[in-house]
Amino acid sequence: SVSVAEKAGTIVRDVFNSGELGVVEKGGKNDLQTQADRSAQECIVQSLSRQFPKVTIIGEEEPTDEVVDESHLETGLSEEVLKAVCPQDLQAVKDEDVVVWVDPLDGTKEYTEGFLDHVTVLIGVAVNGKAVAGVINQPYYNYKAGPGATLGRTMWGIVGLGAFGVERLVPPADKRIVTTTRSHSNKLVTESIEAMQPDEVLRVGGAGHKVLLVIEGKAHAYVFATPGCKKWDTCAPEAILHALGGKLTDIHGNALQYHRDVKHPNTGGVLATYSDHDWYLGRMPESVKAAVKP
Ligand SMILES: Nc1ncnc2c1ncn2[C@@H]1O[C@H](COP(=O)(O)O)[C@@H](OP(=O)(O)O)[C@H]1O
Numbered sequence: 131s132v133s134v135a136e137k138a139g140t141i142v143r144d145v146f147n148s149g150e151l152g153v154v155e156k157g158g159k160n161d162l163q164t165q166a167d168r169s170a171q172e173c174i175v176q177s178l179s180r181q182f183p184k185v186t187i188i189g190e191e192e193p194t195d196e197v198v199d200e201s202h203l204e205t206g207l208s209e210e211v212l213k214a215v216c217p218q219d220l221q222a223v224k225d226e227d228v229v230v231w232v233d234p235l236d237g238t239k240e241y242t243e244g245f246l247d248h249v250t251v252l253i254g255v256a257v258n259g260k261a262v263a264g265v266i267n268q269p270y271y272n273y274k275a276g277p278g279a280t281l282g283r284t285m286w287g288i289v290g291l292g293a294f295g296v297e298r299l300v301p302p303a304d305k306r307i308v309t310t311t312r313s314h315s316n317k318l319v320t321e322s323i324e325a326m327q328p329d330e331v332l333r334v335g336g337a338g339h340k341v342l343l344v345i346e347g348k349a350h351a352y353v354f355a356t357p358g359c360k361k362w363d364t365c366a367p368e369a370i371l372h373a374l375g376g377k378l379t380d381i382h383g384n385a386l387q388y389h390r391d392v393k394h395p396n397t398g399g400v401l402a403t404y405s406d407h408d409w410y411l412g413r414m415p416e417s418v419k420a421a422v423k424p
């Protein structure tokens with residue numbers, strides 16, 4: 131999944147450079163799909179399913195009936211990952227017990243508007259309904275740093291092993307910074323954010339991007355108290371956050387489930403923090419909790 135996510139990230143950049151985004155409205159102007167979503171999904175689902183035919187793979191986008199572009203496939207394996215030792219409790223897992231949740235492009239709305247660093251490719255691995263491993267590729271990491279900088283990065287982690295390609299940084303202690311959606315806000319989102327009495331609110335795109343802000347200390351919490359986010363948005367980021375000691379739950383404090391037959395929406399919303407998780411849960415207004423049921 132690490133090498134596959136990297137390949138998908140190059141596809142995301144290639145489509146943007148081609149200038150032909152091929153935007154389709156799936157469910158209104160805020161629920162878009164581009165050629166990059168379609169091609170990156172093809173890359174990930176085809177590459178993984180050919181190598182691991184017994185694994186269940188669930189992607190955000192509907193499969194198209196187009197002929198598979200073989201140049202989109204990745205069969206290489208990451209040396210860095212192969213060197214790691216799988217945690218004891220995952221060594222006996224069978225292919226049939228694995229569910230992979232794929233978000234080929236998280237932050238599509240922002241991608242079409244040029245907020246390129248909000249975009250990530252997410253591949254989450256679940257076993258027995260739990261997010262146990264994740265890969266995040268951020269294709270436009272460093273794109274504002276000038277032509278000399280290396281563009282893009284890949285982060286991965288396994289619960290019980292740790293995370294690589296990303297480092298936990300501590301946020302400022304003298305203020306509270308909360309991050310939430312930029313393009314899918316509503317009254318519940320606004321009310322819950324206000325209840326957290328933030329000094330600063332970062333309204334940015336992408337679930338993967340927002341969890342990265344929490345991991346890297348740019349925000350104390352990611353608060354999204356409404357349905358809308360799906361399992362493929364949270365599986366990979368949750369696994370990496372958990373591998374680093376953070377916490378991602380719904381807004382009631384329940385763990386998210388990732389079984390193959392689970393309903394796709396995270397109907398109970400999303401709360402991700404590094405510390406003081408219970409404090410955020412406690413400040414969640416009763417009216418919001420009543421409206422956002424798991
Ligand atoms: N009301 C809604 N309808 C459809 N998708 C939503 C949604 N609210 C959130 N999402 C999805 O959740 C992800 C994170 O949302 P946001 O960037 O607003 O925080 C995005 O994933 P995609 O970009 O992969 O579709 C977005 O589409």
Ligand SMILES: [Mg+2]
Nearest residue numbers: 161162190238
């Ligand atoms: Mg989408």
Ligand SMILES: [Mg+2]
Nearest residue numbers: 233236237363
């Ligand atoms: Mg998404």
Ligand SMILES: [Mg+2]
Nearest residue numbers: 190233235236
């Ligand atoms: Mg997506």
